[in-house]
Amino acid sequence: xxxxxxxxxxxxxxxxxxxxxxxxxxxxxxxxxxxxxxxxxxxxxxxxxxxxxxxxxxxxxxxxxxxxxxxxxxxxxxxxxxxxxxxxxxxxxxxxxxxxxxxxxxxxxxxxxx
Amino acid sequence: xxxxxxxxxxxxxxxxxxxxxxxxxxxxxxxxxxxxxxxxxxxxxxxxxxxxxxxxxxxxxxxxxxxxxxxxxxxxxxxxxxxxxxxxxxxxxxxxxxxxxxxxxxxxxxxxx
Numbered sequence: 218x219x220x221x222x223x224x225x226x227x228x229x230x231x232x233x234x235x236x237x238x239x240x241x242x243x244x245x246x247x248x249x250x251x252x253x254x255x256x257x258x259x260x261x262x263x264x265x266x267x268x269x270x271x272x273x274x275x276x277x278x279x280x281x282x283x284x285x286x287x288x289x290x291x292x293x294x295x296x297x298x299x300x301x302x303x304x305x306x307x308x309x310x311x312x313x314x315x316x317x318x319x320x321x322x323x324x325x326x327x328x329x330x331x
Numbered sequence: 332x333x334x335x336x337x338x339x340x341x342x343x344x345x346x347x348x349x350x351x352x353x354x355x356x357x358x359x360x361x362x363x364x365x366x367x368x369x370x371x372x373x374x375x376x377x378x379x380x381x382x383x384x385x386x387x388x389x390x391x392x393x394x395x396x397x398x399x400x401x402x403x404x405x406x407x408x409x410x411x412x413x414x415x416x417x418x419x420x421x422x423x424x425x426x427x428x429x430x431x432x433x434x435x436x437x438x439x440x441x442x443x444x
Contacts, residue, residue: 219374250431259335259420259434260375273431307374319365319377320432 220244223308223323231331235296238326242289242310248272249291250320251283254305266291298330334358335423337435345443350408352438354421357402361423365432366395366406369418378419379406411442 220243230236242249247268252260262275266285277283280298285291295302305327309320336355344350352366362383367375381388381395381404388395394407408415421435 219376221374252434257340257436259337259436260422260432262431262433265431273428275431309374319367319380322367322374322376324372324374 219321219323221308221310221321221323223306223326225326226324227327227329229329229331230298232298232300234298234330235294236298236328238293238295238306238308238328240291240293240308240310240323242291242308243321246310246312246321247289248311248313249285249289250309250311251277251291251293252307252309252322254307254325255301256304260307263293295328298328300330303328303330333436334361335421335433335435337421337438339438340436341439341441343441343443344411346413347410350406350411350415350440350442352406352408352419352421352440354404354406354435355402356404356423356433358423358425358433359402360425360427361433362426363424364395364397364404365422365424366393367420367422367434369420369437375420408440411440413442413444416440416442 222241250265251263263277265273283293305325307325309322365380366378369375397404418437420437422432
């Protein structure tokens with residue numbers, strides 16, 4: 218158990234819909250990262266928040282947005298869903314914003330868009 | 332643009348033998364490299380890391396080697412055990428990237444009895 222909690226674990230929805238994925242970081246961790254893993258691919262960095270502020274952005278689509286709340290949990294919002302958005306979405310956390318050690322990953326949220 | 336590449340999607344090795352996983356990168360700004368291990372239905376877990384100021388880091392059965400001139404790193408697992416069967420991801424980051432990791436596509440390792 219990494220201490221990072223992601224909900225929901227599985228989500229099935231239709232094209233055009235909007236979903237919200239939620240992440241609670243490890244206790245004490247200020248940084249939250251979102252990654253997307255599509256079929257047979259590595260994890261693609263989407264976005265990072267540090268203590269409530271956006272810190273780094275990857276190849277995140279404009280249809281996707283995220284935020285980190287004062288209690289440090291984070292939400293990833295995916296809208297106007299397309300078939301290609303079907304993937305595993307991982308949240309990870311770390312103590313600091315810059316990499317001094319490893320990231321702790323949640324179990325992921327599997328999104329299926331039909 | 333895949334900046335971290337793991338060209339072997341799978342590796343089968345006998346229990347007790349050495350597993351060697353390879354990873355290549357293209358971005359010369361990368362200065363920190365990590366290996367993660369992932370079991371099905373779980374998130375990746377950190378295995379071992381190496382800074383660019385070193386060329387080797389060892390932790391028990393796991394050793395990571397870094398060849399900066401070749402932009403290549405490898406993970407050695409000796410001896411391999413059945414519990415090592417998992418997907419292994421190579422990842423890299425740069426100092427000014429605020430912890431943003433670039434991952435390879437992963438190598439599925441199967442350790443056979």
